[in-house]
Amino acid sequence: MASSRNLTRFWEWGRKIICVGRNYTEHAMELKNTIPTEPVLFLKPSSAYVREGASVLIPYYSSNLHHEVELGLVIGKLGKAISQEAAMDHVAGYVLCLDMTARDIQEECKKKGLPWTLAKAFDTSCPVSDFIPKEKIPDPHNIKIWLKVNDKVRQESNTASMIFSIPYLISYISKIIALEEGDLILTGTPKGVASVQENDEMKAGIDGILSMKFTVRKQSH
Numbered sequence: 011m012a013s014s015r016n017l018t019r020f021w022e023w024g025r026k027i028i029c030v031g032r033n034y035t036e037h038a039m040e041l042k043n044t045i046p047t048e049p050v051l052f053l054k055p056s057s058a059y060v061r062e063g064a065s066v067l068i069p070y071y072s073s074n075l076h077h078e079v080e081l082g083l084v085i086g087k088l089g090k091a092i093s094q095e096a097a098m099d100h101v102a103g104y105v106l107c108l109d110m111t112a113r114d115i116q117e118e119c120k121k122k123g124l125p126w127t128l129a130k131a132f133d134t135s136c137p138v139s140d141f142i143p144k145e146k147i148p149d150p151h152n153i154k155i156w157l158k159v160n161d162k163v164r165q166e167s168n169t170a171s172m173i174f175s176i177p178y179l180i181s182y183i184s185k186i187i188a189l190e191e192g193d194l195i196l197t198g199t200p201k202g203v204a205s206v207q208e209n210d211e212m213k214a215g216i217d218g219i220l221s222m223k224f225t226v227r228k229q230s231h
């Protein structure tokens with residue numbers, strides 16, 4: 011049954027944020043990671059959401075916060091073990107997202123075999139744009155996403171370069187985790203990830219669709 015809540019403000023619903031990692035070959039290579047044969051998954055809590063007008067915070071325990079611009083899929087209806095053929099029926103729309111990553115902490119976690127929670131799931135680690143209705147992006151595998159820091163281009167890529175397609179990701183994820191209305195899937199970042207510093211301005215966009223801006227601040231203890 012459809013919800014009476016407003017899906018265009020899905021970030022207020024407290025639903026899951028499921029992130030795909032290493033979905034662009036050149037990004038996996040720039041971090042000296044292997045190219046995955048199956049999607050790499052991790053989660054962020056809904057407290058990670060931040061919207062334009064608020065700041066993105068460098069966690070007090072990190073000295074290397076990275077930007078990762080990504081296309082986000084907003085799930086419109088419940089599904090478990092969704093087939094690739096039916097997958098796009100479960101997408102209600104899109105958002106542009108930043109998967110903010112404490113890279114120094116992630117590297118330590120990787121070395122120690124620990125989960126990435128401190129590196130990926132802190133408050134303000136998931137800036138999101140306005141909701142983009144599905145009809146506005148007829149081909150999500152052919153859009154240009156980009157990110158600038160202080161007006162200099164850092165990331166610029168076409169979603170055609172994803173290793174795993176959107177139907178494949180939805181089908182794969184939903185066999186493991188049921189997808190609910192209001193969930194968000196981050197589809198992975200292209201190459202060009204790099205550090206941001208206090209007072210930097212990050213501007214990101216989808217060509218011809220929208221852009222968003224966030225200022226970086228330091229978290230106080």
Ligand SMILES: CC(=O)CC(=O)C(=O)O
Nearest residue numbers: 030031032033078198199
């Ligand atoms: C190495 C990563 O942080 C993976 C990730 O989040 C990605 O988008 O790729």
Ligand SMILES: [Mg+2]
Nearest residue numbers: 078109198199
């Ligand atoms: Mg990412």
